[in-house]
Amino acid sequence: MWVWLASHPAALVVFMLMVAVSMPVLAHFRPLLCVYIACFAVGLALAGSLHLALLTLRGEVLSYAVEGWLPPWGIELVVTPLSALMLVIITSVGLCVLVYSIASLEQEIPPGSIGWYYTAFLLLLTAMMGLAMAGDLFNIYVFIEVSTIAACALVVAKNSKAATEAALRYLLLATVGSGFILFAICLLYLVTGHLNIAFTARTFADVSQQYPSLTWTALSFFLVGLSLKAALFPLHVWLPDAYSSAPATSSAVLSGLVTKIYAVVLIKLLFPIFGLNLLDETYLRHILLLMASLAIVAGSLFAFVQLDLKRRLAYSSVAGIGYIFLGIGLGSQLGLAAGILHMFNHAIMKACLFMSAGAIYRQTEHKHVNRLQGLGFDMPVTMAAFSIAALSMVGIPLTCGFISKWYLSLGSIAAGQPVFIGLIVLSGILNASYFLPIIWQAFFVVDRQQPKTITLDAIPFSMLAGQVILALAVLFFGFWPGFPLALAQKAAAVILP
Amino acid sequence: MDTLAFYSILLPVLGAALIAGCEEHWKRTRQLLAICTSFLTCFLVATAWPQVLAGGEYRFTAVRITRELNITLVAEPLGLIFASLASLLWVFSMFYATSYMSHEYHCRRFFTFYTLALSATMGVAFSDNLFTLYFFYEYLALITYPLVIHKQTTEAYAAGTKYIIYCFLSGALVFLGMFVIGSFAGTLDFVPGGLPEIAGTNRFMLLLAFFALIAGFGVKAALMPLHSWLPTAMVAPTPVSALLHAVAIVKSGVFGILRVTHYLYGPEALQELGLGTLLAAVAVLTIIIASLLAVRQNQLKARLAYSTIAQLSYIILGAAMLSPYGLTGGVAHLVNHALLKIVLFFCAGVIAHETGATQVSQLNGIGRRLPYTCLFLTLASLGLLGVLPLPGYISKLYLLGGSLQAGQPLLGLTLLVSTVLGSLYYFPIIIAAYFREGSYDRKNGLETTPGMFFPTAVLAVLGLLFGLFAHHTTLPLVNRVVESVF
Numbered sequence: 009m010w011v012w013l014a015s016h017p018a019a020l021v022v023f024m025l026m027v028a029v030s031m032p033v034l035a036h037f038r039p040l041l042c043v044y045i046a047c048f049a050v051g052l053a054l055a056g057s058l059h060l061a062l063l064t065l066r067g068e069v070l071s072y073a074v075e076g077w078l079p080p081w082g083i084e085l086v087v088t089p090l091s092a093l094m095l096v097i098i099t100s101v102g103l104c105v106l107v108y109s110i111a112s113l114e115q116e117i118p119p120g121s122i123g124w125y126y127t128a129f130l131l132l133l134t135a136m137m138g139l140a141m142a143g144d145l146f147n148i149y150v151f152i153e154v155s156t157i158a159a160c161a162l163v164v165a166k167n168s169k170a171a172t173e174a175a176l177r178y179l180l181l182a183t184v185g186s187g188f189i190l191f192a193i194c195l196l197y198l199v200t201g202h203l204n205i206a207f208t209a210r211t212f213a214d215v216s217q218q219y220p221s222l223t224w225t226a227l228s229f230f231l232v233g234l235s236l237k238a239a240l241f242p243l244h245v246w247l248p249d250a251y252s253s254a255p256a257t258s259s260a261v262l263s264g265l266v267t268k269i270y271a272v273v274l275i276k277l278l279f280p281i282f283g284l285n286l287l288d289e290t291y292l293r294h295i296l297l298l299m300a301s302l303a304i305v306a307g308s309l310f311a312f313v314q315l316d317l318k319r320r321l322a323y324s325s326v327a328g329i330g331y332i333f334l335g336i337g338l339g340s341q342l343g344l345a346a347g348i349l350h351m352f353n354h355a356i357m358k359a360c361l362f363m364s365a366g367a368i369y370r371q372t373e374h375k376h377v378n379r380l381q382g383l384g385f386d387m388p389v390t391m392a393a394f395s396i397a398a399l400s401m402v403g404i405p406l407t408c409g410f411i412s413k414w415y416l417s418l419g420s421i422a423a424g425q426p427v428f429i430g431l432i433v434l435s436g437i438l439n440a441s442y443f444l445p446i447i448w449q450a451f452f453v454v455d456r457q458q459p460k461t462i463t464l465d466a467i468p469f470s471m472l473a474g475q476v477i478l479a480l481a482v483l484f485f486g487f488w489p490g491f492p493l494a495l496a497q498k499a500a501a502v503i504l505p
Numbered sequence: 506m507d508t509l510a511f512y513s514i515l516l517p518v519l520g521a522a523l524i525a526g527c528e529e530h531w532k533r534t535r536q537l538l539a540i541c542t543s544f545l546t547c548f549l550v551a552t553a554w555p556q557v558l559a560g561g562e563y564r565f566t567a568v569r570i571t572r573e574l575n576i577t578l579v580a581e582p583l584g585l586i587f588a589s590l591a592s593l594l595w596v597f598s599m600f601y602a603t604s605y606m607s608h609e610y611h612c613r614r615f616f617t618f619y620t621l622a623l624s625a626t627m628g629v630a631f632s633d634n635l636f637t638l639y640f641f642y643e644y645l646a647l648i649t650y651p652l653v654i655h656k657q658t659t660e661a662y663a664a665g666t667k668y669i670i671y672c673f674l675s676g677a678l679v680f681l682g683m684f685v686i687g688s689f690a691g692t693l694d695f696v697p698g699g700l701p702e703i704a705g706t707n708r709f710m711l712l713l714a715f716f717a718l719i720a721g722f723g724v725k726a727a728l729m730p731l732h733s734w735l736p737t738a739m740v741a742p743t744p745v746s747a748l749l750h751a752v753a754i755v756k757s758g759v760f761g762i763l764r765v766t767h768y769l770y771g772p773e774a775l776q777e778l779g780l781g782t783l784l785a786a787v788a789v790l791t792i793i794i795a796s797l798l799a800v801r802q803n804q805l806k807a808r809l810a811y812s813t814i815a816q817l818s819y820i821i822l823g824a825a826m827l828s829p830y831g832l833t834g835g836v837a838h839l840v841n842h843a844l845l846k847i848v849l850f851f852c853a854g855v856i857a858h859e860t861g862a863t864q865v866s867q868l869n870g871i872g873r874r875l876p877y878t879c880l881f882l883t884l885a886s887l888g889l890l891g892v893l894p895l896p897g898y899i900s901k902l903y904l905l906g907g908s909l910q911a912g913q914p915l916l917g918l919t920l921l922v923s924t925v926l927g928s929l930y931y932f933p934i935i936i937a938a939y940f941r942e943g944s945y946d947r948k949n950g951l952e953t954t955p956g957m958f959f960p961t962a963v964l965a966v967l968g969l970l971f972g973l974f975a976h977h978t979t980l981p982l983v984n985r986v987v988e989s990v991f
Contacts, residue, residue: 403680405640406568406576414574414684421688426710433681440673452614452651487568 028130035123057095084143090499094140108474116255132158162258174249188233238270241303251322256366264359296337303330308438343419345500353408360478364394384451393479398443408485510578510631517624547592577633582985588630597960602744604956635693646672671734678721685714697989699771725758743854751846772827785825791818796926831907838900848885870943881965886931896972
């Protein structure tokens, strides 16, 4: 079974796709069973992904040609350490969100659409897994489209006016992004005659000198299209509305996973095809660094002024994306490894934060960040999970957020640009300024005369479980970052030898 | 027994967990738990003395994250001095606090965090590398915030906000310095006499890291101009201001500076970079300005706060001299100042508790109402000024010796000037208490509650003994520190 999976990694995607399309049928007969089947399927996928990750950690690069048609003609799926890490992130965070959704969904979306919601959810996971493994440009485009439409469906599922408006805006901008990416793919195909990434890269190295302006155009279209999808500042305008109006499960999976997968696609295309030298020649690396720095500072500043909890978290995601692009833009192996590691860490902590926010909203109906006084006594478990994830965002040692920052700093020194250490420290202060007041209020602002007694959270167990698992993961990977770190370093070593 | 340092951090955490488990009205149990925890911790720390005096150490790696990032705890001379000092003073403050806080609200929260702060201080004292130190330093800041805002008045919240902002800025600066050191030297370990890897690295980066680290720890050590949180934070209850603002927090800042100057960079590297003189200049300015400001304060606790700022810079000055005697004087002053300043704060607390007087101008004739308290206050003030048999004398003598040894007699002159300034802010209190006519009358029996009186008395006597028998108490271990560094 394991051996077969290693030689047929595409089976993961096909399996998930089958489960996704069977959801509405299942919902028709046994609506309650949907989520458990989905959990089971994602759990199996997680086991498979972990297996693949362990294999790539040993140095194996697994590739699979669909139907035995070898590249450059056939479709190829490649499992590099980067894809393996992404698969693990997608399936593990996806599983936690699914567990959380067992109880949280019924209140957030109309009962009739639950089956369709899980279809969209699983399709999104499928598309992302496909993106992580796809070895050719055309399939990357297809999976991008699938993931965009599925993500829009997740936002619009709430069926409220705000959610519909946000989803429409997201759809419009994402379609523009897809158009840009498609155009860039066409240009590449035009000059190289290949769609397979490895073959494109090889041919492109020869022909790019002949068509300088075309190279430049293709690169820019890729960058803008993917930055738009990944919500890199200032192309983030669709993100805050979409995240804050969507159901909690959707926001968790959108901010935890979806924006990151486009960064992965960018890494997959940027370094093998275009290469570092070209990036430096066109000053695009500097622009990338500038945009990343702006994202980190502006995202945190915008988050600081938001008073709606979910909007605050959404803007802090903009800053999180900035970190990842900073790692990419540094152009050193260590920096790239740090960026990839941050994808893993950020996925865990941001998903945890959004799930806590959903739980808070469910119990108290408060959205305003200044109305959470004493909440630590009413919802101790939720607020503990929230605090752990928030401290990790700030970068307190022994949480996984610190590890990201540490390696990003080492990476920026290795790249000869120590100025970014200052940026990282600054963003830590900014993060502290908008996360810590929430924690203080929750635990310390209580009535002077009447000390509150602690009562356990009045929300379903599954919602607690989802958050607690992720909060524990934040701590675990702060203490023992070995596994994601080794994968990230391996991934960076493969991409930037 | 390698885990000794680890257990001395774990023990207060367990104690705090038990205290947090007590209901608000279980007063006796809570007091007993708090006192036992601090006493046991003190005892545990004391058991490390024979081994450390003999030249050994206890080292324990609790968490190994990556090669250069690990939480390692070590009981070695400098850390042990600070840990013994803090845990000893914690025992007395715990007695004092149980009595002082007996009519306050939120005692459960107060004692939980008061005990947790002990564990953070132990962690600061026993950290073996900059990462561990940074971790416990941030932990201490987070843990003490609820203590600063304890009264929950608007003023307390304002002070708390100011405090936490300063703390996080200081944390961020240490973070920055740590990143730079870590990426250039490849290690963050503390090595007596300085990291060998540090020499020969990028000069600009070394300077940057030094300024970041010193400014970062300097916030807590109340180096001017980063001191302004300290007088504001005096709004906290007296046991908190006594222990945290005269001993634990400010001393953790000073301790961090000592670690940076003598365990990361080392005297030679600093000499070469010319940073010792710079640090000494900042310390001297802080001493003079803070003393002048202290003279102008009418509020007793604020005056003590400014005198703390000045006294802390003595220690930094000792470190900045980069000479053996200077370091001896600095570390000895770290101990002496803690012992004496806590007595002063306890006295201020007794005065406020018994008579409600918080201003210096209200102290006229208070010696009649609180004769013993005023005696302790006088003893401690004279001790800090450095009158002959009292503790401050020893540390000042070594500091003077250090300035001569370093070939900078001007620094020694500063000490004399600051002593004169010190007498300008301490003597008015003593004169007012004993020689001015006031409206206070004598009271029969013990002048205040036993829980507040005895810790003050014992500590005052201890301070006196530490001065008289310095060569049998603090100095052996201080000499160990100096031997290992130079």
